[in-house]
Amino acid sequence: MSTEVIPEHVAVIGGGAWGTALACAARRAGNDVVLWARNAQVVDDINNGIGNPLYLPDVALDAGIRATTNMAEALEDAFAILLVVPSQRMRDVIAPVADFCAGRPVALCSKGVERSTGMLMSEVAEACLPDAEVAVLSGPTFAREVALGLPTAVTLAAEKTWVQDAVLKAVGLPTFRPYVTDDVIGAEVGGAVKNVLAIACGIVTGRELGENARAALVTRGLAEVMRLAEKLGGRAETIMGLSGMGDLTLTCNSPQSRNMSFGIELGRGRSVQEILDERRAVTEGVWSAESVTALARKHGVEMPICEAVNAIVTGNADIDATIQTLLNRPFRAEGA
Incomplete structure (x- = not known):
């Protein structure tokens, strides 16, 4: 050249x-x-x-x-x-x-x-x-x-x-x-957190828990994104736009997504390392799970879905037990 x-x-x-x-x-x-x-x-x-x-x-x-x-x-x-x-x-x-x-x-x-x-x-x-x-x-x-x-x-x-x-x-x-x-912060938070949530949706798909469960995950995941973004100074309107809801909708609904496909394989019982060893491209959500949850804890933001993904990806937590813990959370107001 x-x-x-x-x-x-x-x-x-x-x-x-x-x-x-x-x-x-x-x-x-x-x-x-x-x-x-x-x-x-x-x-x-x-x-x-x-x-x-x-x-x-x-x-x-x-x-x-x-x-x-x-x-x-x-x-x-x-x-x-x-x-x-x-x-x-x-x-x-x-x-x-x-x-x-x-x-x-x-x-x-x-x-x-x-x-x-x-x-x-x-x-x-x-x-x-x-x-x-x-x-x-x-x-x-x-x-x-x-x-x-x-x-x-x-x-x-x-x-x-x-x-x-x-x-x-x-x-x-x-x-x-x-x-x-x-709104730089809002645009960033939407992109970072959706990778973690896409792994969660992949796990639900791999475990064959149904479309209702995946829709619930996407919606409650969006609430987690919004809580963190607003705490860091981002705006709700940004999270409801392309970099938040738009990105979440795409990544959590197609196995073309590296993060969702990774979660699908996890849900089917394969190990984190086994899946990563087969991949040339980076699966960002694997590395963001720990950092996103740490950031949320630092700022006192509750993000149970991201915490669950982190426990599975970095802590080798049992998938079925982790899902059951999420399902057993106390009932609450939707806006909370």
Whole structure:
């Protein structure tokens, strides 16, 4: 690949399925795109016109998407940066490149809470990239559908209008529609917690407990998301939008979701490690279960479904006994 830097391009940091899909959206929006990936095979495949068969097979990529393992090359002269690395690795990836991000919009496109600190991704970014302009891009998205150009809507959260405008320029399309808000916290909490709840819905499906049970989980799970978001300073209206209810609806109703499919296999009796050993892509909810529940406890927020998932995923709790504990909780008002 030539080391010539494309002026005024979109930088996508992360060569997994979601990063590749966002690169497709940015290219369709009329931008030159430079994608950074740690995996040299991913870079070679993209630059040789093969696509990204390791993470997003059978999807053709536009020739205007270039890939590199050189972070500086990807970031230099980018007018917008899409940060699409797993939440638990974000700090390690972005800390060394802080100088390249100064004054530029950095859209956080990964969902989770950092296990070691309990920080939301925006807090991690603000600590590591103090001079960047942080935004959050979150919502009901399956990477393959975005890559193929199928209609999708997401939440774009940023406090500054010009930052919203820059990210809209980077990825906004009739078929990829960001709806803007200044509620960064609400957009983040919805994305982080839904991964944990999707595992719960998968367990219910794998245990064949029925559609009624799954609908109850989604609804009561939404109440947990809202309680945590409001406690941290987010707004209920954001949780009722694309990054909350929308994302929860998608992820908890389709085995295409890595988190739900993980829960299905758990519900069928397989072990956490056995399932993870078969997967190339990261299942964020596995790592977020512990950090989300720790964050909730820290702020005195009751989240029994997330606590149950955490007990199963990290504490090897018996699934049937854990479900029974949830069912035996005291009756209460629905709004409580």
